[in-house]
Amino acid sequence: MENVSDRGVVVAIDGPSGSGKSTVSRRVAAELDLAYLDTGAMYRAATWWCRRADVDLDDAPAVTGAVHAMPLRMVTDPADPRVVCDDVDITAAIREAVLTAVVSKVATNLDVRTELARLQRAIIAEETTPGTDSRSGGRGVVAEGRDITTVVAPDADVRILLVADEQARLTRRARERHGNADHSTLEATRDEVLRRDADDSTVSTFLTAADGVVTVDSSALGIDETVDAVLTVIAGARQARP
Template sequence: MNERYPHRINIAIDGPAGAGKSTVARLVASELHYVYVDTGAMYRAVTFVAQSRGLQLNDSDSLASLASGLDISLLPGEGGQIVLADGKDVTGLIRSREVTAAVSLVSANAAVRSRMSELQRRMAAAKGVVMDGRDIGTHVLPDAELKVFLTASPRERASRRFLELGDKPAVTLDQLEGEIALRDRMDSEREIAPLRQAADALLIDSTGRSIAEIVDEIVSLGRTAAQAIAAREN
């Protein structure tokens, strides 16, 4: 706990793919001495395990059965958060293009979302959590004391992903932009907990802005919110 800012709140950061949510949320959590929960990694883990077991991703019953018995843990590590699925480290495996292309389909499954939301709420029960995803402020943590909707232009989000692929990417920038646009549409149009900005969330557009600048803004907002709540309680 940060002795200078002792009151702990929950911070929800939502937004589309490639907006920088995970990086920003992780750094905000570190600055505030909070726990970072990467909900997207949890859905990716379910997707990876489903693919590795040869499940049909449009088979709702199979996915529901998988999610109900799958143990997913998020642990701190030197290089960032470690993702375990049934005790196996799948941190690097869940970032493949195959998982990325399929995770929206898996995350749209009602039973999968219900199970993951249950685990995520448990993680946030003690407060002091920064959680990022697509429905945190609207569905998972609707009572979060600070909600942010982080976005960026599709081209900028595609450019960021393109740079992450290194010197010899297997996909073009235009292809990545098309994939991001498709995922935006799938996430926004799904029936279960669609991607949308909560009514009380602050919209932050990261286009043309540095990660450090965005982190500083959210940290400041978090400290202000915590101080305001502490003042009301005293």
């Protein structure tokens, strides 16, 4: 029987848009020399793939079929995470506003969620199995995104819900997208942050912590402070690990 201590560590981080989970997860993965998996990028990649194939995003069965055939590769290096689909590096393309506006149509497709969860579990398994030719060499992975703490990796060694209040989330996303957070840029990001959360919450729970999930509130914290808070949670969990 496999000793659980032989496996790499799995850190699962969920939370609403603008809570800082992507930046924090990358920093934590780099600090601990683990792989980094952005599961949200996989939904964006699926949307890009469907649009490239001229699939109607309102046709759920057609979207599901396209996603099952999607040749997706996730590069899990936290220093340079990339998304490659059909040998095309789409890391930048999947962040374009036109795709952001429609990604929830794919992300709320339950059959797509099932397929991408399967792919996510396969990546996590590879990154936590000693002897595999993975980025972490089997040491483990920090995986972040919708459903990660409850559906994809409910048995993760560390499960964290990273939250922040609405104003903090809007401000962060406005600065990220536009370089500042004035009235116009806050309004420009409102749909991306709040509407997407409302859409995604119809099929995923990420606004309140499930049993066993530790909540970290980043509303009043900078990135460095949030990273430290998450590292503290991980250190405590790893000490208690058998």
